[in-house]
Amino acid sequence: MSAATVAPARPAYPMLPRRFQVLSTHHDNHDTLTVQLEPCDGERLEFAAGQFTMLQVFGVGEVPISISGDPRGTGPLQHTIRDVGSVSHALATAAPGQVLGVRGPYGTGWDVVDGKGGDVVLVAGGIGLAPLRPALLEICVERADYERVALLYGARTPSDVLFADDLRSWAEEHRITVEIIVDRGEAGWTGRIGLVTQLIGKVAFGADRRLALVCGPEVMMRHSAVALVARGVDPSRVRLSMERNMKCGIGLCGHCQLRELFLCQDGPVLPFDRLEPLMSRAEL
Amino acid sequence: MDARILTTEGLQALLDILHSRGYRVLGPVVRDGAIGFGPVRAVAELPAGWGDEQDAGHYRLHRRDDALLFGYAASVQSAKPLFFPAQEVLWRVRHEDDGMHPVAAEPAEEDGPVAVLGVRSCDLAAIGIQDVVLAGRQYADAAYALRRADTFVVAVTCSHPGGTCFCASTGTGPRPGAGPGPAAAYDLAMTEVLDELGHRFVVEVASERGDAVLADLDPIAGAAVAGPDDLAAADGVAARAAEHMGRRLDTDGLKDLLYASAESPVWDDVATRCLACTNCTQVCPTCFCTDVRDVTDLTGGLVERERVWDSCFNAEYSYIHGGSVRASTRARYRQWLTHKLGSWEDQFGMSGCVGCGRCITWCPAAIDLTAEVAALRHDQGGHDGGRRDAP
Amino acid sequence: MTRLTIEQYLPHHPFFDGLDEEALALLARCATLVHFRAGTYLFAEGEPADAFFVLRTGRVALETRLGTGRQVLDTADADDVVGWSWLVPPYRWTFDARAVTETSAVAFDGACLRERCEADPALGYALLSRVVRVMSTRLHSARVRLLDLYGDRS
Numbered sequence: 001m002s003a004a005t006v007a008p009a010r011p012a013y014p015m016l017p018r019r020f021q022v023l024s025t026h027h028d029n030h031d032t033l034t035v036q037l038e039p040c041d042g043e044r045l046e047f048a049a050g051q052f053t054m055l056q057v058f059g060v061g062e063v064p065i066s067i068s069g070d071p072r073g074t075g076p077l078q079h080t081i082r083d084v085g086s087v088s089h090a091l092a093t094a095a096p097g098q099v100l101g102v103r104g105p106y107g108t109g110w111d112v113v114d115g116k117g118g119d120v121v122l123v124a125g126g127i128g129l130a131p132l133r134p135a136l137l138e139i140c141v142e143r144a145d146y147e148r149v150a151l152l153y154g155a156r157t158p159s160d161v162l163f164a165d166d167l168r169s170w171a172e173e174h175r176i177t178v179e180i181i182v183d184r185g186e187a188g189w190t191g192r193i194g195l196v197t198q199l200i201g202k203v204a205f206g207a208d209r210r211l212a213l214v215c216g217p218e219v220m221m222r223h224s225a226v227a228l229v230a231r232g233v234d235p236s237r238v239r240l241s242m243e244r245n246m247k248c249g250i251g252l253c254g255h256c257q258l259r260e261l262f263l264c265q266d267g268p269v270l271p272f273d274r275l276e277p278l279m280s281r282a283e284l
Numbered sequence: 285m286d287a288r289i290l291t292t293e294g295l296q297a298l299l300d301i302l303h304s305r306g307y308r309v310l311g312p313v314v315r316d317g318a319i320g321f322g323p324v325r326a327v328a329e330l331p332a333g334w335g336d337e338q339d340a341g342h343y344r345l346h347r348r349d350d351a352l353l354f355g356y357a358a359s360v361q362s363a364k365p366l367f368f369p370a371q372e373v374l375w376r377v378r379h380e381d382d383g384m385h386p387v388a389a390e391p392a393e394e395d396g397p398v399a400v401l402g403v404r405s406c407d408l409a410a411i412g413i414q415d416v417v418l419a420g421r422q423y424a425d426a427a428y429a430l431r432r433a434d435t436f437v438v439a440v441t442c443s444h445p446g447g448t449c450f451c452a453s454t455g456t457g458p459r460p461g462a463g464p465g466p467a468a469a470y471d472l473a474m475t476e477v478l479d480e481l482g483h484r485f486v487v488e489v490a491s492e493r494g495d496a497v498l499a500d501l502d503p504i505a506g507a508a509v510a511g512p513d514d515l516a517a518a519d520g521v522a523a524r525a526a527e528h529m530g531r532r533l534d535t536d537g538l539k540d541l542l543y544a545s546a547e548s549p550v551w552d553d554v555a556t557r558c559l560a561c562t563n564c565t566q567v568c569p570t571c572f573c574t575d576v577r578d579v580t581d582l583t584g585g586l587v588e589r590e591r592v593w594d595s596c597f598n599a600e601y602s603y604i605h606g607g608s609v610r611a612s613t614r615a616r617y618r619q620w621l622t623h624k625l626g627s628w629e630d631q632f633g634m635s636g637c638v639g640c641g642r643c644i645t646w647c648p649a650a651i652d653l654t655a656e657v658a659a660l661r662h663d664q665g666g667h668d669g670g671r672r673d674a675p
Numbered sequence: 676m677t678r679l680t681i682e683q684y685l686p687h688h689p690f691f692d693g694l695d696e697e698a699l700a701l702l703a704r705c706a707t708l709v710h711f712r713a714g715t716y717l718f719a720e721g722e723p724a725d726a727f728f729v730l731r732t733g734r735v736a737l738e739t740r741l742g743t744g745r746q747v748l749d750t751a752d753a754d755d756v757v758g759w760s761w762l763v764p765p766y767r768w769t770f771d772a773r774a775v776t777e778t779s780a781v782a783f784d785g786a787c788l789r790e791r792c793e794a795d796p797a798l799g800y801a802l803l804s805r806v807v808r809v810m811s812t813r814l815h816s817a818r819v820r821l822l823d824l825y826g827d828r829s
Contacts, residue, residue: 017386019384019385245604251421252425253594255573259627265422284546284615
């Protein structure tokens with residue numbers, strides 16, 4: 001499936017990180033920020049939409065983070081991070097000029113090109129929009145090759161909505177139907193309130209060549225996938241980005257296993273027909 | 285390359301030649317009431333006349349009434365730590381003007397390359413499996429590959445399998461090189477024969493390196509070509525051993541059985557006994573899970589990343605987002621067994637189990653995976669109506 | 676717009692899918708077309724719940740008065756259904772409903788509907804099953820939102 005997956009440039013010693021310097025950090029909301037990195041050796045990190053890197057703060061630790069930047073752009077390497085743990089906090093508070101370690105890119109990508117000639121629905125929950133952003137940017141570059149494209153985005157509150165400028169641009173300049181729905185409103189919010197799965201019942205798409213990309217908390221992905229299948233999307237054409245504990249990102253530490261799948265290599269993007277029996281059991 | 289015959293003097297000459305070639309020779313030795321790998325210089329240091337009694341949660345050495353050097357079943361630990369150490373520094377930071385530079389740690393040279401004597405067929409098959417898992421996929425453990433290439437392996441056929449052995453069921457012994465999986469490279473394979481014709485070793489040569497060592501040995505202590513009687517005697521040792529396995533594992537359709545048994549009450553039953561102590565994963569010759577640790581000193585001057593053995597039985601192993609995916613012991617035991625005997629096959633093309641029986645011997649709760657598999661088979665299709673367990 | 680137009684509209688609405696012409700005609704006799712300017716209230720908490728709204732255009736926010744200010748709990752858009760308190764004694768609204776934007780809807784009279792359902796249990800069952808489906812979706816959404824999946828987690 002992952003024809004577009006990119007392998008890292010230096011497989012010789014895969015546990016040794018490359019040095020990247022922090023260019024800037026932008027606060028998206030109260031606990032989420034986007035970090036821009038530049039390679040110290042000048043060699044750009046090529047990646048496919050949906051892939052992740054192992055981001056390291058020397059002496060603190062290393063975590064897998066999806067790349068949230070433009071796969072075809074020439075700009076810095078971008079990751080969007082939630083400040084919820086010791087490593088992500090260290091990443092969030094890294095100062096411009098600070099050197100971080102980067103390994104990757106790893107994993108399977110969204111392969112959104114499989115949706116060409118048909119409709120594409122992207123369903124994002126919370127920070128799940130970040131790994132989907134590269135797929136949306138890829139669609140925009142070749143917009144005419146796709147039919148109807150819709151982004152259904154669930155956020156906690158209006159203040160938590162990420163990438164507001166991109167959302168506006170996608171809706172106004174790239175003919176993407178952007179529907180935002182929040183768990184709870186705030187003063188002045190006139191938009192939708194509810195669960196993102198409620199939007200799936202209403203989104204318009206045709207009978208052929210539908211592709212659905214889903215990213216967010218596992219509960220939300222599971223319910224969204226079920227709702228998409230109920231709308232007639234083939235389960236093999238509903239792709240989820242799964243998450244598990246990762247210590248190496250290269251299939252050797254064993255932590256990311258979901259039964260026979262190594263999520264760092266067979267995933268993180270996987271089709272729902274493969275995932276459904278594995279997701280329907282607790283603690284697998 | 286023809287099979288040869290070595291006497292015990294020849295075996296001593298083998299040790300001497302390996303030492304003279306710069307190898308640090310490790311072999312089975314009795315220590316603290318158990319047989320494990322340690323440095324060996326003389327044949328006298330080998331466990332002559334020692335046997336082991338192994339059963340679920342039980343291990344004792346006993347005196348044999350013969351002088352067999354390898355009359356025991358399986359050592360406490362396999363050869364795995366030789367190639368895949370429990371703790372290893374991956375890289376260290378070097379401080380330069382423009383910040384920290386991670387530099388790969390060189391695999392520890394120690395006292396030169398290692399020669400290991402006494403690798404059982406099960407452990408050899410396990411090395412072959414780890415060669416695929418750690419060095420045969422998209423990303424490899426570079427240090428593992430280097431250690432494997434440098435190590436001289438002398439495998440030994442099992443003559444006296446133990447109470448927890450079942451290599452005949454997994455097709456990984458008792459003869460080294462047996463088994464459907466990829467064969468691990470080794471240099472020499474010996475079968476110890478003690479009969480009316482004397483105490484000798486029938487040695488199969490499996491590498492040019494091994495052949496060269498025997499060529500050096502011949503003028504010193506003799507390495508005559510083995511005759512048909514000797515070969516028949518060696519075959520006999522292996523055949524008898526195959527009939528004296530302590531356990532049996534029915535491997536028919538095992539992966540599908542495990543996949544279909546995710547909700548089996550057998551897991552709940554094991555969970556009442558399993559302590560999640562991780563002994564089994566520590567002694568298993570194929571377990572490969574690791575964790576990483578960042579080590580710093582107070583000044584921040586030393587920063588290094590080391591890799592350590594981990595176990596899927598640890599509660600934090602599957603930790604994400606404020607909790608562990610496999611919080612219960614039930615889920616963790618299910619994961620280990622389903623992986624070892626089931627999903628391993630989908631991942632690597634063979635079973636993860638080599639029938640060494642160590643997980644049974646060293647389990648303080650005496651859990652026997654051959655019995656658990658039998659229970660799963662028995663339970664298959666035996667649910668009464670309605671879900672008993674949480675989905 | 677006349678009642679005839681309501682009868683033409685109802686068969687195309689997903690809520691009424693599967694009901695025959697006769698049933699729809701019966702229901703249409705309980706219905707009127709309504710419009711709400713942005714900011715006006717469809718109903719208020721505590722008032723008699725005598726209606727059930729099928730939204731045609733616009734957006735309605737379900738709201739409650741906190742000690743300090745107001746909190747929107749849910750929104751409904753075109754093709755959504757608002758209100759089931761007409762089915763539950765004592766038939767009083769449990770929340771406020773405000774038109775966020777200019778909203779048009781088909782309003783069904785609650786008492787009229789209850790009468791029709793009691794007279795024709797088959798119709799009553801058909802209507803009730805559809806209302807239950809809406810409530811189920813709303814309850815599912817509320818429960819999952821309570822998990823606060825996007826919220827603070829260590």
